[in-house]
Amino acid sequence: MPKQLNKWLYEKTRNLLRWQAKVTRKNIEVDGYNIAYLESKKKHKKTLILIHGLNDEKDTWLMLASALKDKYHLILIDLLGSGESDMAIDFEYTLHNQADFLEKVITKMIKEKGIDSFSLAGHSMGGLVVLLADRLPIDKFILIDTMGTHVKFTPLEIEAQKVDDISQLPFLNPITKKDFKEAMKLTMYKPLYMPNFMIAHILANKASKLEFEIKKLFDVIDENIRPHKNLEKELNQIKQQVLIVWGKEDLTIDVSSAYKMHELIENSTLKMYEACRHYPQIDKPKELAADLVAFLG
Numbered sequence: 001m002p003k004q005l006n007k008w009l010y011e012k013t014r015n016l017l018r019w020q021a022k023v024t025r026k027n028i029e030v031d032g033y034n035i036a037y038l039e040s041k042k043k044h045k046k047t048l049i050l051i052h053g054l055n056d057e058k059d060t061w062l063m064l065a066s067a068l069k070d071k072y073h074l075i076l077i078d079l080l081g082s083g084e085s086d087m088a089i090d091f092e093y094t095l096h097n098q099a100d101f102l103e104k105v106i107t108k109m110i111k112e113k114g115i116d117s118f119s120l121a122g123h124s125m126g127g128l129v130v131l132l133a134d135r136l137p138i139d140k141f142i143l144i145d146t147m148g149t150h151v152k153f154t155p156l157e158i159e160a161q162k163v164d165d166i167s168q169l170p171f172l173n174p175i176t177k178k179d180f181k182e183a184m185k186l187t188m189y190k191p192l193y194m195p196n197f198m199i200a201h202i203l204a205n206k207a208s209k210l211e212f213e214i215k216k217l218f219d220v221i222d223e224n225i226r227p228h229k230n231l232e233k234e235l236n237q238i239k240q241q242v243l244i245v246w247g248k249e250d251l252t253i254d255v256s257s258a259y260k261m262h263e264l265i266e267n268s269t270l271k272m273y274e275a276c277r278h279y280p281q282i283d284k285p286k287e288l289a290a291d292l293v294a295f296l297g
Contacts, residue, residue: 003204010201014059021065023074025084028112030104036084037109038076040069046296047073047115048142049106053124054220055172055213057083060123064281067289072296073115077105079129087212093219095125095229099132106136119296122146123281124253125220131231131238140296141242144288145278148231149264151256153224156186160225167214172225175207186251187278235264242268243295247276247283269295 018025023038038058048068050061058076065074078085080101081093091097110118119140122130127146153161160166170179171186180199184191206213221227242265246258255272262270271291276283 003201006197006201006204009195009197013195013198017059017062017066021062022069023062023065023076028105028109030101030108033080033086033088035080035086035105036078038065038074040065040072040074042070042073043113045071045073047075047110047118048292048296049075049077049118049120051077051102051120051122051126051130052079052082053122053126054217056123056126059083060279061281063285064288067285068292071289071293075109077102079126081212081216087209089212093216095128095132095220095227099129102129103133103136106133121292124278125227128227128229128231131234132229134234138240140240141238142245142292142295143242143261144245144280145247145250145253145258146244146261147227147253148229148235149257149260150226150230151260152254154251154254156251157225160223166221166223166225167217172217173206173210173213174203177203189247189249189275189277189283192282232260232264235261236266238265238267240267241295243291244268244270245273245280245288245291246270247273247278247280249275249277252278 018038023040026037026039028035052058052060058078061076065076068074079098080091081087117139120130120138121142123144125147127143128148131148156171160169163169167173171183174180174183177199180203244258244262246255248255258270262268273280273284273287280288
C-alpha cells in the first residue's frame with residue numbers, strides 16, 4: 001500500500017479516536033517552537049494535564065481520555081520534539097531541559113486559558129519530567145510507571161547491558177513489523193490490535209527521523225536504559241498529594257521502583273494493577289480513570 005494512503009488511513013483513524021474522546025487538536029507557540037496538544041471542551045471542570053513518555057506522543061492517552069471525557073478539562077501535550085510538535089534539532093533533550101521547556105509551555109497555556117489550578121500526570125519518562133517541573137503551581141501529581149528511582153534491573157535492562165549500541169535494540173527503536181509487534185507485547189499486557197496500514201505508517205514515520213530519535217534517547221538514558229537523573233532526594237521533598245500507578249507486570253521499569261517511590265513520597269497513594277505492563281492507560285483505562293476520579297475528586 002502506498003505511503004500516502006497509509007498516512008491518510010492512519011490520520012482518519014486517529015482523528016476518529018480523538019472525536020470519540022471529545023478532544024480537539026490545538027497549537028501554542030513557545031520560544032519560536034510550535035507545540036501541539038489535544039484539549040477537551042469541559043473547560044468549567046477541573047483541569048488535568050497529561051504528559052507522555054520517551055519515544056511516545058499525546059495520542060497514547062486517548063483511551064484514558066475517552067474514559068474521563070465528561071469529568072475533567074483535559075490537556076494532552078506533545079513534548080518538544082515529539083508527536084506533532086516541532087522537531088528542535090539543536091535542542092538538548094536532557095530531562096532538566098525538557099522540564100524547563102514544559103514549564104514555559106504550561107505557564108503560557110494556563111495564563112491564556114485562565115486556569116487557576118491544575119493537576120499534572122506523567123507516564124514513564126514523562127513522569128520524571130513532570131517531577132522536575134517543580135516551579136509550576138501543581139495541585140496534585142499522578143505518576144504512572146515513572147522513571148526516577150531504581151531498585152532492580154528488569155530483563156530488558158539486563159539485555160541492554162549485553163549489546164554495544166542500545167539504539168539498535170528493537171524494543172526501543174522498532175524498524176520492522178515484527179519488531180513493532182514484539183515491542184507492543186513487552187509494554188502492553190494485551191497489545192492493541194493495529195491494522196497493517198497503521199503499523200506501516202508508524203514505522204515509516206520513525207524511520208524518517210531515526211537519527212533524531214536516537215539523539216533524544218541518549219540525552220535521557222544511559223547504556224542500561226536508566227535515566228541520567230535519579231530523583232530520590234527530590235521525591236522526599238514533595239508536599240502535594242501524589243497518586244502512584246503501576247502495572248504489576250511492567251517489564252520496562254521494575255515494580256520494586258513503585259514501592260520505593262511510595263516510600264520516598266510522604267503524601268502518596270499507590271495503586272497496583274494486575275494483568276498490566278508499562279501502559280496502564282492502555283491496559284486498564286477504565287480502572288485508571290476510576291482511580292483518578294477518586295483521587296482528584
